[in-house]
Amino acid sequence: MQAISVSDLKKTFKVKKQGAGFSGTLSSFFKPDWQDFEALRGISFDIQRGERVAFIGPNGAGKSTTIKILSGILQPTSGEVSIGGHVPWKEREKLAYDIGTVFGQRSQLWYHLPARDSFSLLASAYDVDEATFQKRIKRLTESFDIGELLDKPVRQMSLGQRMRCEIVASFIHNPRILFLDEPTVGLDVAAKSMIRNLVYESSVQEETTVLLTSHDTGDMERVCDRVILIDEGQIIIDGPVSELRSRYISKKIVSFATKEETIALDITGVKTLETAAHKIVVEVNTDAQHVEHVIQKAMEQSSLRDISVEDPPMEEVIQSIYNKKSV
Amino acid sequence: MVGNTLRYAVDMLKANMKAAATLRGAYITRSIFNITNHSIYLSLWVLIFDAIPSIGGWRVEHILLAYGLGIFAWGFLSFAAFGIRTLPRQIDDGELDTYLTQPKPVLLNVALGTTQTVGPPEMIFGGVVLTIAGVMTGVSILMLLLMTVCTTVVFTSLVLAYGSLGFWLKGFHGNAEEIYFNFFIIATRPEAVFHGWMLVMIFTFMPVAFMAHVPLHVLLDNNMNALLLLLSATTLIALISYKIFKLGLSRYESGNRFGVRG
C-alpha cells in the first residue's frame, strides 16, 4: 500500500536582493528587487507503507522544503502530494493524526518541565485517552530507555537525551508516518548511533513509514532501506541504500589512536591523510582494499587504543556521483 | 471535538502554571517589577491632575477607571495568552512549524505554548485600581465586570492583529511590544483629546476607543447605545483580528517569509 505519493512537486521562493553601498541601500529602500528562487524543480516519488527512506543532499538542496510540504507546513507552488490519502496543505488537521514529526532544530518539549508533562500534553493534543497513553508511554519508555529521564526537566538534559525524548514525543499518538528532519544534527558519535538504532527498531516494531532528511550518510545507512538523493531541487538518485553504497561510496576514513609514536600503513588503496604523535588518519579506497585488512595491518604494528571508521562527507559523495555520471 | 480542544486548552494552561511554579523566583521578581512599573506610571497622572485638575472633563477617577481596565486586560493577556504577545518572535524563530503539524488550532498553541507567563498579580493590581475608581464613581459592579471582559477581548484582539504583522515583517517583536504599550497609553488619554481624523483612527485602524473611552460612557452615563456599540464592536474586532492572523498564517505557509532554508 502506498503511504506517500508525490508527483512533479515544485516550490519557488521569492528572495529580496539588496545592492551594495549607500546607493544600493537607498534604491532597495524605495524599490526592492525580488528574485525567484526555485527550491524544488519538480520532484516525484512514491513510498510504500513501512518503507524507511532517507532524503539526503547538501545544505540548501531542498530536503527541508520537501519535508515541510509533506508534513503540511508549507504550500507548494505546484504539484500533487498524497499522504495516506490526504493532501497535506488542504487537510492538515486530518493529516496531523497520521504523522509524527521531529525537527532536529526545534523542540516539542516544554523547556522547564519534566518530559512526562510534555508527553501528557501531547496526548491531550492528539486526543489519546489516558489508558492508551499510559500503555504507550510504558512501552516507549522501555524501548527508548528513558525511565530516569521522565521526571527530569528538559533543560537539564543533554542533547542526545533530549532527542530521545523528542522521538518518543512524536510516537505518542502512534503515527503511521514519521518525518525526521536532521534528527542527529549536533549529536556526538555515541548518541547518533543510539538514535539511529532506536528509530530503526521502533519503526520496525510499530510498522511506521519513515522519511528522514540528513546530510550525514550514516543516518541513511543505519536506518533506511532506500535513499533519495536530492541536489539543487532535483532528484539525482532514487534507489536502495546498498546500491548507492556499492556504486558511489567507495571510500572510508579510518582513524587510529596508537600506543606507538608512529606507524606506517603502506598498503595499496590506502592514502594517509594526517599523521601526528600516536595518531594516524587514512582514507581507504574500498574498491581496492578491504577496511578489515587495513585494520589488521595496523594491529600487527601496534596495540591500538581506538579506531573509528567514518564515511566521507556528503559533499564528496555527491561529487563522486557527478564524476561517475559524467564518465 | 470542541470538548477536546477545550480540554487541551485547560491542559496547556495547567502546564503553563506548573512551569511558572518551577521558576518561582523569576516569577515573583517579574511581578514586583511589573507592579512597580505600573505604579510609577500611575503616579504620573496623579502629578498631571495635581497641576491641571480637569482635562476635557476627565478627572483623576476617570484615569483610574481607564487605567484599571487597561491593566486588567494586560494582566489577563499575559496570563492566558502570553504567546500572542510574543507572536512576532515565535514567527521569526519558526516555532509555528511544530504547531502546524499538530491537530489542534494553531492560534491556541501560539497563545499558550510559551512559558514565562506573568499576569495574576497584574490582574489583582488592576482589580484594586478598579475598586478604588469604582468606589469614587459609584458605578455598578456588574457593568464594571462586563466592561472588564470587553476591554480584555478588544486589547487581546488588537495585540493579535498587530502582532500578526510579524508574518510580513522580520524582527518585529520589539516594535510590536512598543505598539501594544502605546495602545494602552492612548486608550487612557482623555477622550476629548481626539477629534477629526484622530477620532476616526481610534475607532477604526487603531480601535483603542473601545478599550476605555466607550466603556467609560457605558459605566458613567448608563448609555445603552454605547453598550450596544461596544458589544458589536468587540465582536467585530475579534473577528477581524482572527482573519488577519489567518491571512498571515497562509503567508507563513507560503514559505516566502523565510526563503530558502535547505
Added chain:
Amino acid sequence: MLDGFRKYYIFARTAFRDHTSHRMKLSIRVVLCLFFMFVFVEFWRLIGREEIVTLPYAIIDICWYASLTQMFLFMSPRMFMTIENDVRSGDIAYALIRPMPYIWMRLSEAIGAMTGNTVIYYTVGIAALYLYIGGLPTSGLSGLLSAMFFLYLASITHIFYQLMCGVTALWLQDGESIYRIYQKTLIVLGGLYMPITLYPDWVQTLAYATPVSSMMFAPAQFVLGASSPLSFMTVTLITTFWLGLSGLATLLLFRICTRRLEINGG
C-alpha cells in the same frame, strides 16, 4: 588609535545601513510616532482651550516640547533586547572573546541605528510637526535646533542606560523588566508628558537630581520660549556630565557582570 575608531565607525555604518534597509518597519514606526505626537499636541491644545489653569508657557511651545520628547523615545533602537537575546542564547560568550570589547561594539551599532532614525525623524518628523502645529516654537529656529542637537547627544546617554539594562540580564536573567522601570522613570521624571517645572517642588528637586531630566527635559526645554529655565551653558554642562558618567557606569557594570559570567562559567 585611528584604526581603533575606524573599526567602531564601520560597525556603526553597517548598523545604519541595516537599520534603514527595513523600510516597512521604519515606516510603521514613523507613522506611529507621528500619531502619538499629534495626540500630544491635541492634548495640550485641549488644556489650552479649557483655560482651567494658566500655564507659564505658550501652548504652541508645550506642543513642540511634548512632541520632541516623544520623538526622543522613538529615536533609539531597543538595544537592551539585542543584549538580552545575546545573553539568553549564550552568544555573548563568543562575542566576549572577540578582539573588540562587546559593549563598545553594541554601542557603535546602537549609535549607527539611532543616527539612521535621527535622519528620518529630524526631516519627516520635524516637517510634519511644523505643519501640524502650524509654525515654529516662540524661541524660533535657534531654540528648535538647540533642542534637536542636545536630544541627539542625550540619545547616546539613553543608549548607555539601555546597554546597562541589557547587561543586567547576565545577572537577573531579565533585562526587559528593568528596562521598563527605567523607561517609566524616564517618562515621569524626564518630563515626557509635561515639563517638570509644572510638577510639585519636591518632585522637581528629585527630577533634577537624576540623569533622566538631563535627557528629555533639559534638551527639549529650549523650545519653551524665553522662559525656558536652563541656559545653553547649563544644558551643555549637565549633558556632558551625565553622558560621561553614564558611559563610565556602563563600562563598570559590564566589567562586574562579565566577571560574574566568568566565575559562573556562563
